[in-house]
Amino acid sequence: MKLTFTKMHGAGNDFIVIDATRTPVDLRPDQWQRLADRRFGIGADQILVVQPPSTEGCDFRYRIFNNDGGEVEQCGNGARAFVKFVTEKGLTDKTSLRVETMKGIIAPRLEADGSITVDMGAPRLDPAEVPFDSAGLAGWAEGEDTTWPLPIKVAGASKTVFVSVVSMGNPHAVQVVENVDTAPVAETGALIERHVRFPARVNAGFMQVVDRHHIRLRVYERGAGETLACGTGACAAVVAGIRRGLLDSPVRVSAPGGELSIAWDGGAQPVLLSGPAVTVFEGEVEI
Numbered sequence: 001m002k003l004t005f006t007k008m009h010g011a012g013n014d015f016i017v018i019d020a021t022r023t024p025v026d027l028r029p030d031q032w033q034r035l036a037d038r039r040f041g042i043g044a045d046q047i048l049v050v051q052p053p054s055t056e057g058c059d060f061r062y063r064i065f066n067n068d069g070g071e072v073e074q075c076g077n078g079a080r081a082f083v084k085f086v087t088e089k090g091l092t093d094k095t096s097l098r099v100e101t102m103k104g105i106i107a108p109r110l111e112a113d114g115s116i117t118v119d120m121g122a123p124r125l126d127p128a129e130v131p132f133d134s135a136g137l138a139g140w141a142e143g144e145d146t147t148w149p150l151p152i153k154v155a156g157a158s159k160t161v162f163v164s165v166v167s168m169g170n171p172h173a174v175q176v177v178e179n180v181d182t183a184p185v186a187e188t189g190a191l192i193e194r195h196v197r198f199p200a201r202v203n204a205g206f207m208q209v210v211d212r213h214h215i216r217l218r219v220y221e222r223g224a225g226e227t228l229a230c231g232t233g234a235c236a237a238v239v240a241g242i243r244r245g246l247l248d249s250p251v252r253v254s255a256p257g258g259e260l261s262i263a264w265d266g267g268a269q270p271v272l273l274s275g276p277a278v279t280v281f282e283g284e285v286e287i
């Protein structure tokens, strides 16, 4: 089967984007994984599949697959690439869209200056929604605030790691570190990703607070390893930082691949994510 695709990135988080609005594209997990493989395939952190909506009042649906072939709920950088893609392909003439993902509806907007802002919805802090198993955590009752640092023992790590647990539709465990450049992202990130308290695994964030309106962030992503930027990870880190009294909205997030901006007014207010989206090349591939 011949597949046309567009290669894109958002602050270095890279994507294969496929237009499935006219012809359905439904591959097996091993086929998605092959497409995303950096040697045997095109190479990408995630694959985004653009489909017609299945919910009244929505303009599109889009599916998200990590490069391990697994389908996931949300992708912040992907949402910006999605908007640029449907605009450039003439699939819409709207600048404000409502888009279904596996877990909720997001509202991306193409700004007059060409930048893209995405209403990522409100953060979810209830352990059951993450999902996060909080059983037996000393002094922390079920359903209490998961954004306060919770102790999780990662096998092999010499110390207990304290993470804030936030869902943006997809799960995040964020910790504060002195310096992201020296943080053990590869080693500890891999351990947290598969920690037993996260039955659906988790994205592991490492946040350095520069000042109350600026953080540096590295994310070891579930199903993809460390990426150059993680949009939902930036949202989760800012939510955790604001709730812990470390940050004030808006917050500039400096990721290894570029800059993102996050705004959140707290509570059930939506988290707004702004940042770049770039088209790199078009291609076609046999799968």
Ligand SMILES: N[C@H](CCC[C@H](N)C(=O)O)C(=O)O
Residues within 6 Å of the ligand: 013, 045, 046, 066, 072, 073, 074, 075, 076, 077, 078, 170, 171, 203, 221, 222, 223, 224, 227, 229, 230, 231, 232, 233
């Ligand atoms: N690895 C994530 C999905 C991609 C999120 C990230 N690329 C973003 O920009 O939000 C997960 O398994 O939940």
